[in-house]
Amino acid sequence: MKKTIVACSVLFAAMLTVKQATAQETDGLHHMSKEYVAPTDPLVIKKLDKWQDQRFGLFMHWGPYTLWEEVESWSICPDDWVVRKGPYSADYNVYREAYEKLPNEFNPVDFNPEKWAKAAKNAGMNYVVFTTKHHDGFCMFDTKQTDYKITAPNVPFSKNPKANIAREIFDTFRKDSFMIGAYFSKPDWHSQDFWWKYYPVMGRNTNYNIKMYPEKWAAFKEYTYRQIEELMTNYGTIDILWLDGGWVRPGGKQEIDMPKIAAMGRKNQPGLIVVDREVPGEFENYATPEQTLPEKPLPYPWETCMSMGDSWTYTHTDQMKSSLKLVTLLVKIVSRGGNFLLNIGPSAKGDWTPQAYERLADIGAWMKINGEGIHASRPVAPYSDNNVFYTQRKDSSATYAFFTSDSDAVKLPETVAFAIEKPAKIKRVTLLGTKAKLSWKLNNGKLEIKIPKNLQQQSGLKYAATFKVEA
Numbered sequence: 001m002k003k004t005i006v007a008c009s010v011l012f013a014a015m016l017t018v019k020q021a022t023a024q025e026t027d028g029l030h031h032m033s034k035e036y037v038a039p040t041d042p043l044v045i046k047k048l049d050k051w052q053d054q055r056f057g058l059f060m061h062w063g064p065y066t067l068w069e070e071v072e073s074w075s076i077c078p079d080d081w082v083v084r085k086g087p088y089s090a091d092y093n094v095y096r097e098a099y100e101k102l103p104n105e106f107n108p109v110d111f112n113p114e115k116w117a118k119a120a121k122n123a124g125m126n127y128v129v130f131t132t133k134h135h136d137g138f139c140m141f142d143t144k145q146t147d148y149k150i151t152a153p154n155v156p157f158s159k160n161p162k163a164n165i166a167r168e169i170f171d172t173f174r175k176d177s178f179m180i181g182a183y184f185s186k187p188d189w190h191s192q193d194f195w196w197k198y199y200p201v202m203g204r205n206t207n208y209n210i211k212m213y214p215e216k217w218a219a220f221k222e223y224t225y226r227q228i229e230e231l232m233t234n235y236g237t238i239d240i241l242w243l244d245g246g247w248v249r250p251g252g253k254q255e256i257d258m259p260k261i262a263a264m265g266r267k268n269q270p271g272l273i274v275v276d277r278e279v280p281g282e283f284e285n286y287a288t289p290e291q292t293l294p295e296k297p298l299p300y301p302w303e304t305c306m307s308m309g310d311s312w313t314y315t316h317t318d319q320m321k322s323s324l325k326l327v328t329l330l331v332k333i334v335s336r337g338g339n340f341l342l343n344i345g346p347s348a349k350g351d352w353t354p355q356a357y358e359r360l361a362d363i364g365a366w367m368k369i370n371g372e373g374i375h376a377s378r379p380v381a382p383y384s385d386n387n388v389f390y391t392q393r394k395d396s397s398a399t400y401a402f403f404t405s406d407s408d409a410v411k412l413p414e415t416v417a418f419a420i421e422k423p424a425k426i427k428r429v430t431l432l433g434t435k436a437k438l439s440w441k442l443n444n445g446k447l448e449i450k451i452p453k454n455l456q457q458q459s460g461l462k463y464a465a466t467f468k469v470e471a
């Protein structure tokens with residue numbers, strides 16, 4: 001019997017990993033709203049445009065769950081796909097009690113946001129989204145609405161001068177001119193007004209009937225509003241309110257009053273981008289396909305969020321995607337008009353793995369040469385052509401053709417041909433990172449470029465070589 005359980009849990013653990021890890025290309029559409037409602041507030045429109053210029057951002061999932069290297073929050077949710085692990089797993093109540101005590105041990109003494117901001121900036125990242133509160137309800141900021149927070153006396157880290165972690169992260173990254181995004185989970189599995197002790201917990205939703213206990217739900221709405229208000233008033237300029245937990249939405253159930261939240265947010269943070277993820281309507285200013293990217297450009301702003309390894313949460317065994325894979329993803333995403341929000345989970349001690357820094361350094365070296373085709377670029381038809389992906393400058397003065405590679409070193413053929421439509425009149429064609437003078441001609445509507453012999457054999461270029469075509 002025991003054996004079967006072990007075997008099953010290994011199988012389930014594998015399934016869990018697969019669910020977390022799928023970083024493939026799909027149409028991604030089930031992850032995003034089909035009815036995009038464009039914002040009308042000119043300040044929001046302006047900020048969205050600025051945000052699209054950033055193209056590459058850092059996502060961080062962090063909380064006491066990291067002590068168990070456990071999937072962020074989900075292990076306390078009795079959804080049928082969730083499998084608990086470890087010594088408390090046999091009994092839900094015992095497990096949840098132990099989970100809720102994790103803050104008593106949370107002491108990330110290595111926390112050094114300057115180190116992260118430096119590594120991220122060097123990699124060409126220009127915005128950050130941080131989990132101020134995940135579904136488990138633990139606040140990584142100094143909220144006044146609950147004691148389930150990083151600054152509560154029971155949390156060892158509360159004595160640290162950098163205890164208000166969200167503030168430290170936001171202030172540090174802002175100093176490095178990052179745009180700032182606050183991830184906030186609408187559902188809160190610690191709140192008695194969401195998962196009420198009176199009833200057993202059966203899944204991710206409230207465990208009581210909101211129609212029978214309207215005052216409880218009203219209290220929860222108030223609590224949520226107050227917490228978001230704290231984030232929107234006490235934490236400097238916030239550019240993005242990234243709301244997760246799309247099952248808390250209007251339509252009879254769990255209506256959280258987004259119009260009120262967004263109005264308050266924008267009163268305090270003019271132009272605030274609101275991302276009520278996966279809730280189609282005016283409060284989803286951009287779509288957020290998760291661990292996937294759309295096959296084609298989408299007619300509205302979007303961002304792929306993806307973990308650098310297999311999981312959002314730090315695990316010491318996590319396998320980081322290769323630098324080649326990460327650069328190729330960035331190129332593909334940007335050529336389709338999206339932003340890439342790449343997650344690195346800090347450990348319980350408060351740092352990333354050495355591999356995460358290595359990947360960022362590799363991406364940074366690539367960005368130093370090729371970043372001009374990424375930052376502030378816009379998609380351009382035909383978007384891609386086999387292994388080549390296109391972007392253009394906002395003012396159409398240059399088009400970039402990224403020649404992606406399936407090995408770290410780019411091997412260029414004798415000639416490359418690009419089916420680009422812009423710019424109409426070509427002045428110059430260069431290969432970024434080289435001083436080569438390239439000759440080109442138009443052939444059957446395609447731009448044909450001759451690659452000098454020395455560059456074919458050894459371009460010295462890594463991951464993807466970028467041709468710049470100037471008007």
Ligand code: GLC
Nearest residue numbers: 061072073074244290305312
């Ligand atoms: C998924 C996960 C959640 C995570 C989010 C990030 O919804 O379930 O835990 O925070 O993705 O995009």
